[in-house]
Amino acid sequence: MAGHSKWANIKHRKAAQDAKRGKVFTKLIREITISARLGGGVAADNPRLRAVIDKALSANMTRDTIDRAIKRGVGDEDSDRLEELTYEGYGAGGVAVFVEAMTDNKNRTVAEVRHAFTKYNGSLGTDGSVAYLFTKRGELHFPPDTNEDQLMEVALEIGAEDVQGSAEDGFLVITAWDEYLRVQDGLIVAGLKPEEAEITYAPAVRVELDIESGPLVYKLIERLEDLDDVQNVYSNADFSDELMQQMEEQGLI
Numbered sequence: 001m002a003g004h005s006k007w008a009n010i011k012h013r014k015a016a017q018d019a020k021r022g023k024v025f026t027k028l029i030r031e032i033t034i035s036a037r038l039g040g041g042v043a044a045d046n047p048r049l050r051a052v053i054d055k056a057l058s059a060n061m062t063r064d065t066i067d068r069a070i071k072r073g074v075g076d077e078d079s080d081r082l083e084e085l086t087y088e089g090y091g092a093g094g095v096a097v098f099v100e101a102m103t104d105n106k107n108r109t110v111a112e113v114r115h116a117f118t119k120y121n122g123s124l125g126t127d128g129s130v131a132y133l134f135t136k137r138g139e140l141h142f143p144p145d146t147n148e149d150q151l152m153e154v155a156l157e158i159g160a161e162d163v164q165g166s167a168e169d170g171f172l173v174i175t176a177w178d179e180y181l182r183v184q185d186g187l188i189v190a191g192l193k194p195e196e197a198e199i200t201y202a203p204a205v206r207v208e209l210d211i212e213s214g215p216l217v218y219k220l221i222e223r224l225e226d227l228d229d230v231q232n233v234y235s236n237a238d239f240s241d242e243l244m245q246q247m248e249e250q251g252l253i
Contacts, residue, residue, distance in 0.1 A: 036073025093213030096130035122221035134201040138180025158186035203236030
């Protein structure tokens, strides 16, 4: 969990920067629209839509904005032009990178993604080249002051796969991706509300980076996340606290 926590800190900083530029809202609206198009506009009957609505509300998106995106997905044919795509590749140091995108122009998107990989000493691979290194799952994060015994008891009783962490770093409840919402609901009913919850792709093993590869991988991920068509970026990079401090002190990030 330590590795996850470190990368989560980087993600949170990046999310705050993106929010200022409106990128987070743009990506969330696109996801809401596609989710409504594919599974219908009723969140109770569409787990994917409900998950992204929860994320949008956590990002302080208004209900009116969410409702407009749902209506667009259900009733606007323009949303049919959006396609969901994934890209896989390797960054510096052999780090695996898995990218989820939504686009109305595949040629534009693949060119932008390939350019990002090339610019930062990486390479875009073929389908399946790194996907096998990741597992799709639900993750629910709880703060350090959470009652560990209660969390463990409730989470495992309602079907979570594992509970990790400590009173020092906080706790992580892991679920099968298709059980994520049910487990989240059960925890909330028990008075255990996560501070963050998401469906993600978790790496089986992490690659520890050094001062040479670290800045390249960091900038690759940052660049990919900045692309308008990219929704999510996952990697098995392990940025240690020491490395992050080194990179910041040397002005490499």
